[in-house]
Amino acid sequence: MMNITKAFGTKAAEAPLKPISIERRNLSPNDVEIEILYCGICHSDLHAARNDWGGSTYPLVPGHEIVGRIKKTGSKVSKFKVGDLAGVGCIVDSCRDCDHCHHGDEQYCENGWTVVFNSPDQKYGGTTYGGFSEAIVVDENYVVKVPDTLDLASAAPILCAGITVYSPLKHWGAGPHKKIGIIGIGGLGHMAIKIAKAMGAEVTVFTTTQSKADDANRLGADHVVLSTDVAQMSNCPKQDMILDTVSAKHDVNAYLNLLKVDGAVVIVGLPNQPLEIGAFNVVNGRKSFSGSNIGGIAETQEVLDFCAEHQVTADIELIQASQINEAFDRLEKGDVKYRFVIDMKTLTA
Incomplete structure (x- = not known):
């Protein structure tokens, strides 16, 4: 049994993004379900949607700068409770056994880490879908805590940029x-x-x-x-x-x-x-x-805490879900100062 979730994605490289429905897995004991509040738009989202690097599989739902609130928790979840602010970046799983995983460098996992979108899900099967959606289910070990002193929309790009x-x-x-x-x-x-x-x-x-x-x-x-x-x-x-x-x-x-x-x-x-x-x-x-390639989960938590301490956030332009295609076109031209962030409540409005 899967959960049907509203999202914004594309079914072909040359097609615009539009509202679609995707399936999210039911919670495993260590999973949390996150209601997505804001999601940044990175150049990698644009490249993947348009298959600029090759290897994109469709339908594709981009988004890897995710800030939200814990909606549900699995039976063994210990790091989060319902209502907590949470973030998800590029990594949603890794082998957990190699030296790099043990040292908190999951982004260099010797056996391949699972990307938040457009990645084969080695544990549950199928392909992962990203943060241009109303909710996401992720193992708590790949979720970070977002300090409540940060402006949530402008904090989203910290998860990647x-x-x-x-x-x-x-x-x-x-x-x-x-x-x-x-x-x-x-x-x-x-x-x-x-x-x-x-x-x-x-x-x-x-x-x-x-x-x-x-x-x-x-x-x-x-x-x-x-x-x-x-x-x-x-x-x-x-x-x-x-x-x-x-x-x-x-x-x-x-x-x-x-x-x-x-x-x-x-x-x-x-x-x-x-x-x-x-x-x-x-x-x-x-x-x-x-x-250098992104950072591990512990270091992602570290940068969020560092940014909260020093009140560092991104300069953003907050957009509605209906403006995503326009934002992609502007991003391709470099017409943004300096990060588009989607207000995800507009996805279901």
Whole structure:
């Protein structure tokens, strides 16, 4: 027996998203059912819906920046009670047995983790459906607590954009007396500015446009460099780490040359085309070009608590479910400051 749930999804790559009905499993002993209040829209949702990366299966319901309230709990649930605020990000299951799972790095699970949507459900069968829906059922071990001091709508993007930048900033030691560069000011980049500043770092933002440069200052950047200006790039102080949030093809070698010895450019954006690295640009100075992928469940809880402590949330545009297709079109054009978030009560209104 399954539960029929209202959702907003698509049945083909070229088709618009529209209201559909999906099936959610009944609660297992360790499951919670979450009434979804808000769900952010990430570029990955757009790519998956339109099969830009290949491998999408339909019908497809996107959404992996989920904030809601516990509606029901399974018989063995101990972390949550009905009425609690809860969040779900990208990961809804993993093998739980490998070294990475044991160390809280479920995103690197050796046996493959289960994505919240468009992923084969290895435990229950079928395909997972995401947060563009009225409710979701998830094992409590893959659910995080959302502090009630955060604005819920603007906290939703922390579940993906926030953790995606927090994890590498923490791993590479962002903090006081560290110079941290951030390439790009979008959904990820604007969160990176806020979080790196809250960590105590000196933040330099690299952008291609003056309008974004002005916004970087508003968001708290200490310095802004127009990457198209040769003089500004050549006069930029050396950085300890540069976080690359750009998802389009671009030249990373210019940024490798702005690193201190032992510095790293860390990419979290996902360009469709390969990036080329000049060997001399990493050999000179023992530099690294690295990557990072979201974060584990414990670290996702950590970033939510960190953001609550420092009152960090995303800059959002709150939309109704009926505006999702328009939001996808605008997102493709970069026309958003800086995250669309769906008010999910409009799904059933």
